[in-house]
Amino acid sequence: MLSERVTNKIAAGEVVERPASVLKELIENAIDAKATSIDVEIVEGGRRLLSVTDDGTGMNQEDTLLSIQRYATSKISDVDDIERIATMGFRGEALAAISSVSRFRIVSRNADSDSATEVVVSGGKIQSVENVGAPVGTNIEVRNMFFNVPARRKFMRTARTEFSHIRQRFLVYSIAYPEIGFTLRSDESLVYSLTAGDSMMGRIEEIYGESVASALKDVDYDENGIRVSGFAALPRVARADRSDQYIFVNGRPATAPVLAYAIKEGYHTLLPSGRHPVLFLFVRTDPQMVDVNVHPTKREVRFRNSHSIRDAVISSLKGALSNLGGAPTINAQQHSDRIDAQGFKRTESLQIEDIPQAPVFRYPRMPMFEDRREQIPEKTPENEAEDADIDLDDGGQPWSECRVLGVAGGMFVVLETEDGMVLMDPHAAHERVMYEKFMAEALKGTVRSQGLLYPESIDMSPENADLIRKNEANLQNMGFGISSFGGDSFIVDAIPSCLGGVSVENVIEQLAKALERGGQRASMEHGLQERIAMAACKAAVKAGRPLTLEEIERLVVELAQSKMPYTCPHGRPTIIFMGWRELQRKFGRIA
Ligand code: ADP
Numbered sequence: 001m002l003s004e005r006v007t008n009k010i011a012a013g014e015v016v017e018r019p020a021s022v023l024k025e026l027i028e029n030a031i032d033a034k035a036t037s038i039d040v041e042i043v044e045g046g047r048r049l050l051s052v053t054d055d056g057t058g059m060n061q062e063d064t065l066l067s068i069q070r071y072a073t074s075k076i077s078d079v080d081d082i083e084r085i086a087t088m089g090f091r092g093e094a095l096a097a098i099s100s101v102s103r104f105r106i107v108s109r110n111a112d113s114d115s116a117t118e119v120v121v122s123g124g125k126i127q128s129v130e131n132v133g134a135p136v137g138t139n140i141e142v143r144n145m146f147f148n149v150p151a152r153r154k155f156m157r158t159a160r161t162e163f164s165h166i167r168q169r170f171l172v173y174s175i176a177y178p179e180i181g182f183t184l185r186s187d188e189s190l191v192y193s194l195t196a197g198d199s200m201m202g203r204i205e206e207i208y209g210e211s212v213a214s215a216l217k218d219v220d221y222d223e224n225g226i227r228v229s230g231f232a233a234l235p236r237v238a239r240a241d242r243s244d245q246y247i248f249v250n251g252r253p254a255t256a257p258v259l260a261y262a263i264k265e266g267y268h269t270l271l272p273s274g275r276h277p278v279l280f281l282f283v284r285t286d287p288q289m290v291d292v293n294v295h296p297t298k299r300e301v302r303f304r305n306s307h308s309i310r311d312a313v314i315s316s317l318k319g320a321l322s323n324l325g326g327a328p329t330i331n332a333q334q335h336s337d338r339i340d341a342q343g344f345k346r347t348e349s350l351q352i353e354d355i356p357q358a359p360v361f362r363y364p365r366m367p368m369f370e371d372r373r374e375q376i377p378e379k380t381p382e383n384e385a386e387d388a389d390i391d392l393d394d395g396g397q398p399w400s401e402c403r404v405l406g407v408a409g410g411m412f413v414v415l416e417t418e419d420g421m422v423l424m425d426p427h428a429a430h431e432r433v434m435y436e437k438f439m440a441e442a443l444k445g446t447v448r449s450q451g452l453l454y455p456e457s458i459d460m461s462p463e464n465a466d467l468i469r470k471n472e473a474n475l476q477n478m479g480f481g482i483s484s485f486g487g488d489s490f491i492v493d494a495i496p497s498c499l500g501g502v503s504v505e506n507v508i509e510q511l512a513k514a515l516e517r518g519g520q521r522a523s524m525e526h527g528l529q530e531r532i533a534m535a536a537c538k539a540a541v542k543a544g545r546p547l548t549l550e551e552i553e554r555l556v557v558e559l560a561q562s563k564m565p566y567t568c569p570h571g572r573p574t575i576i577f578m579g580w581r582e583l584q585r586k587f588g589r590i591a
């Protein structure tokens, strides 16, 4: 029994909110008891029955009886232990609370006992204690939740809604513990049967299928005592809400405002607003740095080192999502006649005589195209020999060949590459490339500025003039030679050279707009610089003149070398990729 000192220290609270919160407590107990398999069964979304069976250590008769008493726990015994919690539960109030608002039955047996103890409780009153036959482990059945608390009963939603909450809780734990086998049965049908395995990726694929699994990038960061690991999905599998974000702090499912913020920053410019990445993120830090005692049922935690946590999560995501593999140098363009589509039989490739073909050039292959399963060509006698030297399993070839086929819809560049067909939005691509160059210079404080042949004077609205004046120094640091010229007029005599031949008036107008929006990002370290760079690049690209073939080819190479090639700084895609395998499948050439 915990001493009063400890019980006072632990914030009291309601543990039982709805069937899913009961499931959470029972699964956590099973995990704490070192179960290797956990079977969950529910009827009517858990309202009628919620049963959890584990093959963990189990309990003897004395402990089974103790377990349903308030503040009885085997997990801590002293107030100091709270600071070093390694198990999920520690309050010793879950079973007491659950059994007081349901018809409750626990059957438990440990390895030292010949038989199991069955305790039946109804609304908190023990009905019977018996010895029964059962394997080592624990089974808890919770029937008719809130049968004696009508006010609470009314708050339960439809079986469907409760089921979806249960499913979500179930998945959280099954992802965090791939070494434990899990099953979920609902109204007698088997919903999930997840075999114990040794990899989280395997578990994720079991649950989400290959489409999500193949979009995941490893997250791996370990510095200054903070480890961030797991998987972050490429933007192409983004969701409309956060329900496919799994975050764990020191092994327990958790949320914290600082984590949500860091995730947003980590994906900054990769996703349009309102889209949320699929994520499996594990944050580990010294337990003494985490306050898990904020609220008994909420998953929210507080970090004492929250700045470091934020920076670690941002770095870990940027690392996972950026275009890794160093910065390859641009190869001399190496022209050959045509690209042989992977997997096509030679005799089947099609050539139309009259269409002029642009030359083939080499560009650094982007990681998105390393979707290996898509690309590994089928081995046919015809292509076996040449495939032999393509080793995509080894991280993929760093270079691919590419050829501009033309322009579609007057707007999109059509490219043929070794890996598939690509549609590119040259504006978005150009914005990305320009933005990264600009930001790289800005962060180093070495923005190159280009003097204008004819300085331009610009008249602004009073509000815009005010914003520009306030940020004059910042703008100058970023390469804009801008100075007040009395009233609301300004003289611009230089602009950052990376912007090229841009309409000065347009850029300054955009800058004022961006400065006005201010808001959250302004408080960030480089928020202002980012906003300035984004606005300027947007204006510069808008003013762009038609691109030549050489410029498009250079753009492809530069895009492939950029850190975040798949989207423009505002989160719109730069390229849409269709692998050869995917096309062959769509045309019914392969199953
Ligand atoms: P807590 O988990 O906070 O200690 P609970 O009320 O959830 O409190 O459980 C009380 C105690 O009952 C636990 O400390 C543990 O010793 C025991 N217990 C509960 N569930 C199980 C289980 N599935 N297997 C073995 N022991 C259990």
Ligand code: MG
Pocket: 025, 028, 029, 088, 089, 090, 092, 094
């Ligand atoms: Mg518990």
